[in-house]
C-alpha cells in the first residue's frame with residue numbers, strides 16, 4: 001500500500017512525476033475541467049487542527065475529479081481518545097478509498113497508515129507538511145521553468161514546513177539555506193535522512209543563525225509562522241526571538257533581484273512577513289496557495305490509480 005506521509009519515502013523520479021501530473025491537471029482544469037477519473041471515490045479527512053487551504057483544496061479537488069470528501073473535525077471522532085487509531089483506520093478503510101489526516105503527533109499519521117487498507121495522506125503533522133512542499137515546488141517550477149540549482153532560503157522556525165521544503169530541495173537539486181535562532185534549528189535527523197537524496201541530485205544545504213547570510217543571492221525566500229499550531233503557550237517568547245528573521249524589504253535587498261517570496265499561509269503580517277512584501281511584486285503567495293489544489297489532485301490521482 002502506497003501512502004503520502006513524507007517526501008523522503010518517495011523516489012525523486014516519482015515525485016517529479018507528481019509535479020508533471022499536477023501541471024497537467026491544472027492545465028486541464030483551466031481549459032474546461034478535469035475528467036471525472038475519481039468517480040465513486042470518497043476521501044475521508046481527519047482534522048485534529050484548524051485548516052483553510054488544506055481542507056478546502058482537498059474537498060474541492062475531489063469534487064473536480066468526480067469524487068467527494070467527508071470532513072471529520074477534531075470533536076467528531078476523538079482520534080486516539082474515543083477509539084484507538086488502529087480501530088479508526090480499519091473501520092474507515094471499509095467506507096472510504098483514501099484517508100487524509102492532519103495531526104499533532106507525527107506518529108498518529110504513521111499509525112493510521114500502518115492499519116489502513118487504503119492509502120493515507122499526511123495533511124500536516126508537527127514534523128512535516130509534504131502536500132505543502134509539493135505545491136511549493138510546483139509554484140517554483142511554474143515561475144522559473146526549472147527548479148534544479150535554484151537557491152531557496154527559509155527563514156524563521158525550523159518547523160514542519162521547513163522540514164518538508166528541505167526534503168523537496170534534496171530531491172530536486174536545489175540549494176537550500178535556512179536561518180533560525182539558536183535552539184530552533186531543524187533537527188539533526190531531518191538533515192540526515194535526506195543526505196543520500198542530495199548526493200544523488202546535487203542539492204546542497206547550509207544552516208545559519210543570520211538571516212542576511214541565508215538569503216544572499218536567493219531565488220526564493222520562504223517563511224512560515226513563528227508559532228505553529230500547538231505552540232501557542234510559547235507565543236511571547238517565540239515572537240521576541242524570531243524578530244530578526246522577518247521577511248521585509250531590507251532583507252530582500254540581499255537576494256537575487258528576481259527573487260520570489262513564498263509563505264505557506266496563514267500569514268501573521270507584521271511578524272514573519274511585512275504587508276509590503278506579502279503584497280509586493282516579488283510575492284507569489286496566492287499562486288502558491290492555489291497550487292495546493294493542483295498538487296493534491298495529483299497525489300489523489302496517483303494514489304488511487306490502481
Ligand code: CP
Nearest residue numbers: 051052053054264265
Ligand atoms: N498552508 C496550509 O496548510 O494552510 P491551512 O493550515 O489553512 O490548511
Ligand code: NVA
Nearest residue numbers: 159161224228229265
Ligand atoms: N507551521 C505551521 C503551518 C501551518 C500550515 C503550523 O504547523 O501551524
